[in-house]
Amino acid sequence: MSTKTADPTRTPLFLTDADVEQLSDLPRAIAAIRSAYQAPVDEARNPGRIFADSRREWMRVMPSVPASGRLFGAKSINGSFADGLQVSYLISLFDKDTADLVALVDGNRVTGLRTAATSAVATETLVPRRPLRVGVIGSGFEAHSHITALALVAEFAEISVFSPTPANRERFALQVGEALGIPVIPVATAEEAARGADLVLCAARSRDESPTVRAEWISADATVVSIGSTTPAQRELPAELIARADLVVADGVDEVVRGSGDLIAARAAGVDVDALTVSLNDVLRAERTVDADRGIRIYKSTGSGLQDIVVAEALVDLAQERGVGTRLPVGIVTTRK
Known part of the structure; x- marks a missing residue:
């Protein structure tokens, strides 16, 4: 504790879930992610997830000090099994x-926004520059x-x-087809979606934690x-x-190869996952070249605090431009040590 404190010159901005929905802007999020991964990314700035778990309550904290931007911070995911599972x-x-504390943001929708934006940045480096046949699971x-971001x-x-669920795939086909102006075909099996596709998007949890494609x-x-x-318990891609x-x-890289069930299972099956896996940061900084026309290229995501922070900063910037959000009546002091 220090007695040399300063009251905030400007109180923090609070963005609700409804504010985030109103402000969500995929092009801005993609630009923020691209900028973040084009800058050096290191473990000291992005130490990975921190877990606290009582088996009744749990907290996952994902801190980041991005090399890009003017803000840093953390996302906390907070769960309780007191009455089923509830998460904030x-x-x-x-x-x-x-x-100074600049903003507090409801992170509910930020996760989906930053995940799609990061997948788009990665996919842009991995696919050929021609019309693609896409399979969606x-x-x-x-x-x-x-699919909107890609x-x-x-x-x-x-x-x-x-x-x-037939009704769900038919609804997806209708909505996405109208939005993108291209043929979207609902099919009866995952195999029909994946076979012959140039790009396969796996976006469905396996019901029994077995791979969703072969x-x-x-x-x-x-x-x-x-x-x-x-x-570690989840599976989406087979080791083969x-x-x-x-x-x-x-x-x-570290969280994907050690924290994703797909890569854990592949290693157990004798696959040299360390030799196969490279970071998105290395690809965007041209430290690793990618042949987008030959060979199977996989993008694996487990998410990171870096993605949350840079996308949340973009949302705050947009909120300030548009006058969206609630300025809190009080803030926290900043102390000089």
């Missing part, structure tokens, strides 16, 4: 120069947000979508975007597919 998300943002929020960085010829369904020169296996891959691009 909070992002706190601080000024790099003064350590899943028809929920992540599938919708991702359409901003790649050209689509047609999309096939599989969901186990290795033999994936074409020899396809790109696979995998976002649904973010914990990872063994066939020329390259696995990870948003965070």
Whole structure:
């Protein structure tokens, strides 16, 4: 504690979930992610997830001090099993120069926004520059947000979508087809969606934590975007597919190879995942070249605090431009040590 304190010169801005929904802007989020990963990314600035767990309550904290931008902070994911599972998300943002609390942001929708934006930045480096046939596994929020984001960085010829619920895949096909102005075909199996596709988007949790695609369904020169296996227990891609891959691009190498069930299973099956996996940061900084026309290229995401912070900063900037959000009546003191 210090007695040399300074009251905030400007109180923090609070963005509700409704504010974030109003402000969500995929092009801005993509630009923020691209800028963040084009700058040096290191473990000291982005130390990974911190867990606290009582088995009844749990907290996951994802801190980051991005090299880009003017803010730093953390997202906390807070859960309780007291009455089923209930979860809340909070992002706190601080000024790099003064350590003042600048904003508090409801992180509920930020996760989906930053995940789709990061997938778009990665996919842009992995797919050829021609109209692509796309296969989508899943028809929920992540599938919708991702296909919208990917359409901003790649050209689509047609999309096939599989969901186990016929009404859901038909609704997805209708909505996405109208939005993008291209053929979107609902299909009866995941195999029909994946076979022959240039780009396969895996955006559906497996009901029994087994892979949602098979290795033999994936074409020899396809790109696979995998976002649904973010914990050691979760599976989305089979080890046989990872063994066939020329390259696995990870948003965070350490967490992907050690924290994703897909890569853990592949290592256990004898795949040299360390040799296969490179960071998105290395790809965007041209420290690792990618042949976008040959070989199977996989993008694996587990998410990171870096993504949350830079996208939340972009939301705060936009909120200030548009006069959106609530200025809190009080803030926290900043102390000089």
